Amino acid sequence: MSEKKALQAVREQIDKVDKQLQDLLNERTALAHQVAEIKQQSGEQADFYRPEREAMILRQVMARNNGPLSDLEMARLFREIMSACLAAEKPLQVAYLGPEGSFTQAASLKHFGGSVQLHSMATIADVFHAVETGQACYGVVPVENSTEGMVNHTLDRFVSSSLKINGEVTIRIHHYLLSKSADLSQIKTVYAHPQALAQCRHWLTENLPNSVQIPVNSNSEAAKLVAENGLDCAAIAGNRAAEIYGLSVLANNIEDEVGNTTRFLVIGTQLVEPSGEDKTALLVSTKNKPGALQNLLKPLADKGISMSRIESRPSRKGIWEYVFFIDIEGHCQDPTVASALQELESESSVFRVLGSYPKAVL
Numbered sequence: 001m002s003e004k005k006a007l008q009a010v011r012e013q014i015d016k017v018d019k020q021l022q023d024l025l026n027e028r029t030a031l032a033h034q035v036a037e038i039k040q041q042s043g044e045q046a047d048f049y050r051p052e053r054e055a056m057i058l059r060q061v062m063a064r065n066n067g068p069l070s071d072l073e074m075a076r077l078f079r080e081i082m083s084a085c086l087a088a089e090k091p092l093q094v095a096y097l098g099p100e101g102s103f104t105q106a107a108s109l110k111h112f113g114g115s116v117q118l119h120s121m122a123t124i125a126d127v128f129h130a131v132e133t134g135q136a137c138y139g140v141v142p143v144e145n146s147t148e149g150m151v152n153h154t155l156d157r158f159v160s161s162s163l164k165i166n167g168e169v170t171i172r173i174h175h176y177l178l179s180k181s182a183d184l185s186q187i188k189t190v191y192a193h194p195q196a197l198a199q200c201r202h203w204l205t206e207n208l209p210n211s212v213q214i215p216v217n218s219n220s221e222a223a224k225l226v227a228e229n230g231l232d233c234a235a236i237a238g239n240r241a242a243e244i245y246g247l248s249v250l251a252n253n254i255e256d257e258v259g260n261t262t263r264f265l266v267i268g269t270q271l272v273e274p275s276g277e278d279k280t281a282l283l284v285s286t287k288n289k290p291g292a293l294q295n296l297l298k299p300l301a302d303k304g305i306s307m308s309r310i311e312s313r314p315s316r317k318g319i320w321e322y323v324f325f326i327d328i329e330g331h332c333q334d335p336t337v338a339s340a341l342q343e344l345e346s347e348s349s350v351f352r353v354l355g356s357y358p359k360a361v362l
C-alpha cells in the first residue's frame with residue numbers, strides 16, 4: 001500500500017472514532033441538562049458548579065486510565081468536557097486577579113476549563129468584592145508561593161470576609177523578561193509584581209545589576225506598561241503576557257528557584273460537600289493566656305489529624321493580637337475532624353471554618 005493510501009485508511013478510522021466521540025459528548029451534555037433541571041426544580045442555588053463531583057470524576061478518570069494517553073492528559077480532556085457541559089447548563093462567572101495574561105488567569109483556566117467566563121479584577125480585594133456582591137459566582141486569588149511565602153493581602157481579606165474556600169490550584173511559575181527591545185544591555189528599568197521581583201532577585205543582580213526595579217500591582221500590568229513605554233524598560237511576566245502585549249522575550253525561566261510554584265484559592269459563598277480527599281482551612285484566634293496555642297492544637301494531635309500549615313497574621317483588632325490560618329487534612333463533616341474542631345472551637349476566642357475543599361487533582 002502506498003503511504004497515501006495507508007494514511008487514508010487510518011484517517012477513516014479516526015473519523016469513525018471522532019463521530020462516536022462526538023455523539024457520546026452530546027449524550028453527556030444532554031445528561032448534564034437533566035442534572036441542571038433537577039437542580040433547578042429542587043430550588044438549589046443559581047450556579048450549578050459542583051467542585052467535589054468534578055474532583056471525584058477527575059480522580060476516577062485517572063485511576064481507570066490504561067493509556068496510551070497519559071493519566072494527566074486524559075484528566076485534562078475531561079476537565080474541558082466538564083467545563084463545556086457546565087457551560088451548557090449555565091455559563092459560570094468567575095472573577096480573577098488580572099489583568100489578562102496573569103498567572104491567576106492561567107490558574108483559573110486550569111481549574112475551571114476553557115468554557116468558564118472570566119472577569120479580570122484589578123486587586124485581590126476586588127475579586128473578593130465581586131464574589132461578595134454576586135457579580136461573580138466564584139473568585140480566584142493567589143495565596144502562597146514556594147519561594148516567597150504567603151500572599152498576605154489574601155489572608156488578611158479572609159479576616160473580614162464571610163466567603164468560603166471552594167478549591168485550590170497550583171501552577172508552576174516560569175518568569176520571562178519581556179521588552180520591546182531585543183538587547184538586554186539597553187534595559188534600565190524593570191517592572192514587576194513585588195513577588196516576581198523577589199523570585200528573580202538573584203538573576204536580576206547577576207544580569208541587570210544597574211537596573212532600577214519598580215514594583216507594580218501585577219506582572220501583566222508591568223507588561224502593559226512596557227508595551228506603552230520605550231525600549232529601555234522590561235517587565236517580568238509569563239510568556240502569555242508576551243503574546244498579549246506584543247513583547248519579545250529577552251530571557252526565559254529567570255526565576256531563582258527551579259520548582260517555583262504558586263498556589264491559588266477558589267473562593268465562593270457555599271460550603272463544598274466532601275469529595276473523599278479534602279483539606280480544611282481554619283481561621284482561629286487564641287485566648288490570650290500562657291500555652292493557649294499549644295492547647296488549641298492539642299485536639300488535632302490527639303485525633304491524629306495532620307496539620308499541613310499554620311500562619312499567623314495581626315488581627316488588626318488590637319495591638320499584638322493575632323489570628324492563625326490553619327490547614328488540616330480532611331473535611332469538616334468527617335466525624336473525627338468535626339469532633340476535633342468542636343474541641344478546638346472551645347479553646348478559641350475566634351473560630352471559623354474558612355472552607356473544606358477537594359485537594360487539587362490536576
Ligand SMILES: O=C(O)C(=O)C[C@]1(C(=O)O)C=C[C@@H](O)C=C1
Nearest residue numbers: 035048049050053054082085086
Ligand atoms: O453532576 C453535576 O452536578 C453536574 O452538573 C454535571 C457536571 C459534569 O459535567 O459531570 C458538570 C458540572 C458540575 O460542576 C459537576 C459535574
